Amino acid sequence: MTALVPGTFDPITLGHVDLVARAAALFDQVVVAILDNTAKAPWFSAAERESLAGAALAGLGNVRVDSFTGLLVHFADAVGARVVVKGLRCGADFDYERTMALMNRQLAPRLETVFLTGEARYSHLSSSLVREVALFGGDIANCVPPGVIEPLRARAAERKRGRHHPDA
Ligand code: PNS
Secondary structure (H helix, E strand, O other): OEEEEEEOOOOOOHHHHHHHHHHHHHOOEEEEEEEOOHHHOOOOOHHHHHHHHHHHOOOOOOEEEEEEOOOHHHHHHHHOOOEEEEEEOOHHHHHHHHHHHHHHHHHOOOOEEEEEEOOHHHOOOOHHHHHHHHHOOOOOOOOOOHHHHHHHHHHHHHHHOOOOOOOO
């Protein structure tokens, strides 16, 4: 059975890696589905996010990374996935996720959303918080995979200098 782990992954964090590894242990194939949405003004382009996630997840043989635009249910259909896996860190995540799960069910009744709980030590991590810490020079080494540390520091420095062009 193929499962999708969708998200923005701007950038991938250690919490994401933990979630994908848990999904990979449960399902035959896992497709990490990166939303290519410029409306969210991501720090990293979809291609950059795909490459950072691909490198971080390279050790998981049944995982591949792809990007999508439009509705998740259409992408799930296109790759033959019947399951969407989401991580829950806290109650607020559930409030947000349940509305998406119910909307996705309305759109595609056969697509199930499954929630997994990740490692407690990552439950405070989010890409947005990690970007903020990086922007102001905090240490993000324990928050993101090793290959993301330098690209994130470099992008933070560019943004601090105001030299980053969003569609790069
Ligand atoms: O990492 P994020 O930003 O919490 O991920 C959100 C994501 C990408 C899973 C969600 O925004 C999504 O599925 N977007 C695709 C558009 C879509 O299908 N919208 C209707 C879902 S209810």
